[in-house]
Amino acid sequence: MTETIKVDHLEGIQYIIIYLMLLVSLIPVIAISRSKETTERIAYASSFGNKLALIILVSGVFRGDWMIACIGAFILIVGDAGMLILSLLEMRI
Amino acid sequence: MTNFFRLCLILLFRMTFWCLVTASFELTNILIGIAICLLIPFGDFRKLKLYPLIRETLLTLRLPFDMIKESFQLIFISDPIDGFTKQKLTSRAKSGSRFSKFLDLFRMTFTPMTLVTGLEDSETWRVHTVFSSSTVNNENEVDSK
Amino acid sequence: MTTSFVSYTTLLIGLFFWTWGTFPILNREHSIFYKLHTLTVSDSVGSLLIILGLLIRVPQYWPLLFVAAVSLALWNTISSYILGNISDRRL
Known part of the structure; x- marks a missing residue:
């Protein structure tokens, strides 16, 4: 009845890759805080959402835990669709 | 049938x-x-319309190579300037359904060097590209296109 | 051993594309169109390379990775077209 989830331990290069991805994904946050126009802000925010979803996907695959990677793919699909609807609204105004 | x-x-x-x-x-x-x-x-x-759709879908399979090639092309441009060019719709996109038109747009916008920003008239796309300003004859290129 | 090396190499190339494509958005001198081009390099090409690296590492989970890649390509392309259209209209 009780199932234990096997989780792999991460190697050194995997930590390096994930932290580098995290550092790169902080750049759009700085760019959002510096820009004034709404269209640029939408572009940077969708880039940020993309990057965070891929970080979740990569870390889930590295840990060997498929549920986390599944949630990463969901965030990728749904978050980008939300950004698309926001930019459509911006086009209509 | x-x-x-x-x-x-x-x-x-x-x-x-x-x-x-x-x-x-x-x-x-x-x-x-x-x-x-x-x-x-x-x-x-x-x-x-089936035949144009199949042709456009087969052309889409060429995209990964174009993608890598054009991104390196964009990386090696160190002094970019903007420019708009016009590009004709392919005959399949003109005669086919809306989906083949969308595939035509998708192929151009997906690669990093070109970005479709709209329809000029019913037969030409308005395409944004990046030129290198160090090349001497880029103005002529923009005009001739 | 070889597959893991190839997978890490693809991941690092994708990471390079991410870094190169994301840095120009801090620059105020570039126009929004050039920023959209570089965001295409980082978000489409780099992310597809990273997903390819994961696919080499865990080939048994290809359906979800394939769906993620297709949705990534479609949404990024459509949203960059729409943003280009908006900024072109206001030019």
Whole structure:
């Protein structure tokens, strides 16, 4: 009845890759805080959402835990669709 | 007969995505998938033109190589300037349905060097590209296109 | 051993594309169109390379990775077209 989830331990290069991805994904946050126009802000925010979803996907695959990677793919699909609807609204105004 | 074939093509397309999302081939799963595919409204599938669609889909398979090539092209431009060019729609996109027009737009916008920003008139795309300002004759290039 | 090396190499190339494509958005001198081009390099090409690296590492989970890649390509392309259209109209 009780199932234990096997989780792999991460190697050194995997930590390096994930932290580098995290550092790169902080750049759009700085760019959002510096820009004034709404269209640029939408572009940077969708880039940020993309990057965070891929970080979740990569870390889930590295840990060997498929549920986390599944949630990463969901965030990728749904978050980008939300950004698309926001930019459509911006086009209509 | 052709209408039936078009209907089957749309059903096959939807079932492919259903099987990819659920990732299982059990009988109950496939039955639920067929029911959902039939429930989604079909739209005007009688206007679907098959031959241009197949040609455009085959052209889309060339995209990964173009993608890598054009991104390196963009990386090596160190002093970029903007420019708009005009590009004709392909004859398949003009004569085909809306979907083949979309595939034509998709192929241009997906690669990093070109970005479609709209329709100039009913036969030309308005395309944004990046030029290197160090090349001497770039102004002539912009004009001639 | 070889597959893991190839997978890490593809991931690092994708990471390079991410870094190169994301840095120009801090620059105020570039226009929004050039920023959209570089965001295409980082978000489409780099992310597809990263997903390819994961696919080499865990080939048994290809359906979800394939769906992620297709949705990534479609949404990024459509949203960059729409943003280009908006900024072109206001030019």
